[in-house]
Amino acid sequence: MSTTPALRNPAGPAGAPPGPSAPARAVRARVRRAALPLGSLLLFLVLWHLLAASGTWSETLVPPPTTVWDAFVDVSTTHDGVRGYNGTTLVEHLGISLRRIALGAGAGILAGVLLGLLMGTVGWMRSLFEPWITFLRTLPPLAYFSLLIIWLGIDEEPKITLLAVAAFPPVAVSTTAAVTAVPKHLVEAARALGASRRDVVRDVVVPSALPETLTGVRLAVGVAYSSLVAAELVNGLPGIGGMVKDAANYNNTPVVLVGIIAIGVSGLIIDGLLLRLERVAVPWRGRA
Numbered sequence: 001m002s003t004t005p006a007l008r009n010p011a012g013p014a015g016a017p018p019g020p021s022a023p024a025r026a027v028r029a030r031v032r033r034a035a036l037p038l039g040s041l042l043l044f045l046v047l048w049h050l051l052a053a054s055g056t057w058s059e060t061l062v063p064p065p066t067t068v069w070d071a072f073v074d075v076s077t078t079h080d081g082v083r084g085y086n087g088t089t090l091v092e093h094l095g096i097s098l099r100r101i102a103l104g105a106g107a108g109i110l111a112g113v114l115l116g117l118l119m120g121t122v123g124w125m126r127s128l129f130e131p132w133i134t135f136l137r138t139l140p141p142l143a144y145f146s147l148l149i150i151w152l153g154i155d156e157e158p159k160i161t162l163l164a165v166a167a168f169p170p171v172a173v174s175t176t177a178a179v180t181a182v183p184k185h186l187v188e189a190a191r192a193l194g195a196s197r198r199d200v201v202r203d204v205v206v207p208s209a210l211p212e213t214l215t216g217v218r219l220a221v222g223v224a225y226s227s228l229v230a231a232e233l234v235n236g237l238p239g240i241g242g243m244v245k246d247a248a249n250y251n252n253t254p255v256v257l258v259g260i261i262a263i264g265v266s267g268l269i270i271d272g273l274l275l276r277l278e279r280v281a282v283p284w285r286g287r288a
Contacts, residue, residue: 048065052065063254067254068258071254071255072090075089075243075258076090086237088238093238093239093242094240096240101221103163104159104160107160108168109168109217112167112169115175116176116179117201117206119175120175120178120205121205129172141165141230141231145231148161154234155235163227167220167221167224170223187204187205190203214277217274218278221274222267228241228263229241229244229263233245241259
């Protein structure tokens with residue numbers, strides 16, 4: 001009897017053709033990931049156009065996409081001797097608002113991370129501050145913005161403070177939860193090897209808590225964005241939120257939609273950058 005092994009059929013069982021190679025599957029996956037968002041965007045634009053063309057609502061309430069595009073061009077350029085909106089282009093409005101978010105949310109995130117580390121490692125500090133953070137987290141921004149104006153005036157200080165207060169609780173809560181969830185055996189092993197309390201926090205607690213902390217940072221930036229229009233309700237021009245509020249006062253719906261879309265798109269870009277940072281900083285997340 002021959003002991004020579006039978007050759008494998010490259011076509012697979014029952015003569016089926018071979019499946020796509022790994023590079024081909026990767027290309028298809030990338031195409032699918034790009035096509036789905038683009039397809040949903042096209043579907044949304046078509047539905048928007050059909051709704052505006054149906055005449056169910058007036059153009060003041062639901063302007064067609066072409067009108068919004070014209071408004072985008074107007075607020076982005078100089079037209080008929082008018083520069084942008086209220087003398088400031090869309091990019092400049094957005095840049096000023098992003099600066100406010102960077103300062104306010106940055107301060108809130110830094111304070112939230114530091115307090116979260118303390119609350120996660122020192123039991124009595126968690127008992128002391130956790131109720132206050134929960135109280136602050138449940139407050140809508142408009143509930144205390146008027147008080148900030150009374151205390152700080154109508155310039156930049158209340159706007160930046162509002163964004164900082166809005167961004168602070170999500171980071172503090174997520175960091176505290178991440179620190180308290182650090183495996184105890186890792187802490188005990190580090191102490192058994194002679195690590196000090198500071199070494200344990202630096203070499204064990206912080207790396208273990210970093211993934212959840214970065215998730216809290218993303219949530220905090222999102223909360224700051226959702227509070228942007230509220231932060232620029234008073235003396236918000238120039239600023240994208242102030243532009244939206246001022247245009248709404250005159251029923252200028254196309255400009256309002258341009259501002260909302262600009263806030264949303266810039267938020268998506270920043271969230272994507274934060275997600276990329278998370279993948280670089282904690283590449284082990286999601287892997288066994």
